[in-house]
Amino acid sequence: MPKIIFLCNNVFMMKLDDIKTTNAFDYKYLLKRIYPYIKPVMFRIIIAFLLAIPLGLLDGATAFVLKPYIDVVVNGDTLVYFNYTLTRDVLSVIIPPGIVVFATTQGVLRYLNTYLSDWVSLNIANNVKIDLFKKLVNLDSKFFDDNSSGLVISRFLSDPDIASKQLINSIKTLITSFVSALGLVFVLIYNSWELAVVGVVVLVCAFLPMTFLRKKIKEVSNKTTVVGGNIATSFNETYKGNKVVTGYNLQQNEFEKVRKLIRETFDLQISLTKRTGWLSPIMYIIASLGIAFVMLVGNHLIETSRLTTGSFASFITSLLLLYKPVKTLGQDLTNIQGIFVAINRVFELFDFKSRIKDNGKKELDFIPSDIEFRDVCFSYDENKEILHNISFNVKKGETIALVGSSGCGKSSLVNLLPRFYDITKGQILFDGVDIRDFTLKSLRNSISQVFQDNFLFNGTIRENILIGNNSATNEEINTVIEASCLSDFVFNQEQGLDSLITEGGSSLSGGQRQRIAIARAMIKNAPVVVLDEATSALDSKSEKVVQKALDNLTKDKTVFVIAHRLSTIFNADKIFVIDNGRIIESGTHEELIKLEDGKYRNLYNLQFKNQEKVLDNIN
Ligand SMILES: Nc1ncnc2c1ncn2[C@@H]1O[C@H](COP(=O)(O)OP(=O)(O)OP(=O)(O)O)[C@@H](O)[C@H]1O
Numbered sequence: 295m296p297k298i299i300f301l302c303n304n305v306f307m308m309k310l311d312d313i314k315t316t317n318a319f320d321y322k323y324l325l326k327r328i329y330p331y332i333k334p335v336m337f338r339i340i341i342a343f344l345l346a347i348p349l350g351l352l353d354g355a356t357a358f359v360l361k362p363y364i365d366v367v368v369n370g371d372t373l374v375y376f377n378y379t380l381t382r383d384v385l386s387v388i389i390p391p392g393i394v395v396f397a398t399t400q401g402v403l404r405y406l407n408t409y410l411s412d413w414v415s416l417n418i419a420n421n422v423k424i425d426l427f428k429k430l431v432n433l434d435s436k437f438f439d440d441n442s443s444g445l446v447i448s449r450f451l452s453d454p455d456i457a458s459k460q461l462i463n464s465i466k467t468l469i470t471s472f473v474s475a476l477g478l479v480f481v482l483i484y485n486s487w488e489l490a491v492v493g494v495v496v497l498v499c500a501f502l503p504m505t506f507l508r509k510k511i512k513e514v515s516n517k518t519t520v521v522g523g524n525i526a527t528s529f530n531e532t533y534k535g536n537k538v539v540t541g542y543n544l545q546q547n548e549f550e551k552v553r554k555l556i557r558e559t560f561d562l563q564i565s566l567t568k569r570t571g572w573l574s575p576i577m578y579i580i581a582s583l584g585i586a587f588v589m590l591v592g593n594h595l596i597e598t599s600r601l602t603t604g605s606f607a608s609f610i611t612s613l614l615l616l617y618k619p620v621k622t623l624g625q626d627l628t629n630i631q632g633i634f635v636a637i638n639r640v641f642e643l644f645d646f647k648s649r650i651k652d653n654g655k656k657e658l659d660f661i662p663s664d665i666e667f668r669d670v671c672f673s674y675d676e677n678k679e680i681l682h683n684i685s686f687n688v689k690k691g692e693t694i695a696l697v698g699s700s701g702c703g704k705s706s707l708v709n710l711l712p713r714f715y716d717i718t719k720g721q722i723l724f725d726g727v728d729i730r731d732f733t734l735k736s737l738r739n740s741i742s743q744v745f746q747d748n749f750l751f752n753g754t755i756r757e758n759i760l761i762g763n764n765s766a767t768n769e770e771i772n773t774v775i776e777a778s779c780l781s782d783f784v785f786n787q788e789q790g791l792d793s794l795i796t797e798g799g800s801s802l803s804g805g806q807r808q809r810i811a812i813a814r815a816m817i818k819n820a821p822v823v824v825l826d827e828a829t830s831a832l833d834s835k836s837e838k839v840v841q842k843a844l845d846n847l848t849k850d851k852t853v854f855v856i857a858h859r860l861s862t863i864f865n866a867d868k869i870f871v872i873d874n875g876r877i878i879e880s881g882t883h884e885e886l887i888k889l890e891d892g893k894y895r896n897l898y899n900l901q902f903k904n905q906e907k908v909l910d911n912i913n
Pocket residue numbers: 439674675680698699700701702703704705706707
């Protein structure tokens with residue numbers, strides 16, 4: 295089993311950078327992991343591999359026919375094969391076109407082989423990527439908090455390709471090279487076993503140094519992936535944070551950061567080349583020594599009439615031809631190391647366990663009349679508890695407002711409702727049933743959210759709204775557009791609802807983004823609404839528009855709102871004041887404002903009071 299899950303006080307801590315590739319050498323385990331993807335295309339793989347056998351064997355054919363060609367056609371000897379006497383007249387007609395036939399057959403086989411192996415490897419890579427992405431989208435928020443996008447993207451985009459495409463290709467060329475080498479060795483032995491022994495020993499020596507490099511290749515391959523991931527993250531940052539980068543004149547910093555990383559990749563790869571680059575020349579030198587030696591011995595054998603010139607020519611040709619498959623074999627064996635590292639990385643990602651378990655059996659198909667937080671404690675990691683013993687009740691249709699200074703835990707608290715994170719102690723109950731007893735899908739279907747910062751997807755306005763409810767009718771969309779005060783905005787767009795929004799909605803104003811998010815939440819029509827209000831103060835006109843949209847969204851719903859605006863606070867049935875992860879005051883605005891030295895009163899004076907003017911304007 296992979297040793298990648300560290301358990302600390304029942305909290306899974308997993309970072310991709312932390313993971314050691316302990317299994318990269320456990321080929322049996324890794325092949326077992328990738329086998330389910332190979333199994334459905336096994337038949338085609340076997341055919342591809344079977345095709346590799348004649349493909350390899352045909353390499354020896356040309357060298358093989360050189361002997362009869364030179365001995366019979368050039369030197370005029372006679373050869374007897376299985377009672378057939380081969381004369382110059384016969385062979386001079388058969389051999390030249392025969393070579394073309396061999397080459398054509400090899401060409402056709404090569405095409406079929408490439409087609410089949412590409413088909414299966416792409417198929418495997420696709421299925422791995424599809425399953426990997428399914429795994430990824432279902433991972434919990436903590437995974438995305440902990441792991442940088444670049445690192446995950448590089449694992450997702452390149453590792454499955456290496457894992458499948460190169461695996462199949464390497465095995466394919468391994469077979470072709472092996473069979474080709476075998477065929478050529480046969481031709482060597484056929485021509486002269488004494489010389490064959492010399493040739494083969496030399497080639498084996500030439501290819502031995504390959505085996506010493508496995509560890510280095512694994513290490514560099516891993517480091518390169520981490521650095522590559524960091525480069526991708528920097529790209530992401532430059533893209534998403536381009537205004538910060540420009541505004542703070544950080545171009546040089548970003549440039550230096552990426553330059554350093556690119557330089558690091560260069561150093562890593564050059565260090566690998568330094569260690570592996572000498573292999574090929576060394577092999578070549580050893581092989582040439584072998585050939586020189588063979589020539590000397592061959593000369594002697596010809597002089598003593600133990601070898602014909604045809605056999606010698608055929609032998610030398612086979613030996614020269616043998617260099618390529620043996621070299622490929624060596625390269626493949628080293629490549630395979632990198633491939634297993636990639637397979638290991640893919641399955642490490644597969645082995646991430648979502649901390650949010652969907653074990654509940656009950657369907658949350660009712661409108662809860664009572665939502666209770668009972669002694670809820672929560673921490674993102676074991677070192678620091680963020681929420682301490684939170685207890686309160688909310689009745690159906692009530693609006694509760696959470697107020698408190700920045701970082702006190704308001705967003706953390708509401709994120710527990712749809713189980714983005716699970717609580718560490720206590721219970722959250724919907725009509726007395728722990729939310730962990732509901733299916734995740736039905737729980738999340740019952741809650742609409744508008745976040746502090748709303749993400750919009752690449753697509754049209756309509757698509758972005760329909761995320762809330764895919765089966766909504768045009769009439770419902772129009773109602774929602776109206777209720778979320780988007781009519782004017784949509785009407786002014788050239789394509790109306792079908793106007794394109796670029797990823798993240800960066801071309802829209804904050805208020806427009808927020809109202810699209812409100813429309814999306816509204817069309818979902820869930821009984822519980824969670825609002826994390828944007829902190830940025832809106833001007834009075836926008837405030838009025840957004841307030842109206844929110845009023846429509848929250849009508850007849852149970853609402854949890856993180857309030858940054860006075861109007862929200864006045865509308866709340868109950869206000870909870872949070873300080874350092876604890877509820878320290880609760881009540882209505884009138885009750886709380888009366889508390890001498892109360893936190894709320896303090897906050898109100900600091901944060902909300904100056905909004906009264908805006909509110910007056912609205913009214
Ligand atoms: N994903 C996270 N991983 C680890 N710690 C986090 C994470 N999100 C928030 N925190 C920490 O939890 C604490 C509470 O953060 P939270 O976002 O709940 O504050 P908040 O009350 O919503 O603040 P604000 O009003 O600024 O939005 C902070 O100390 C913050 O650093």
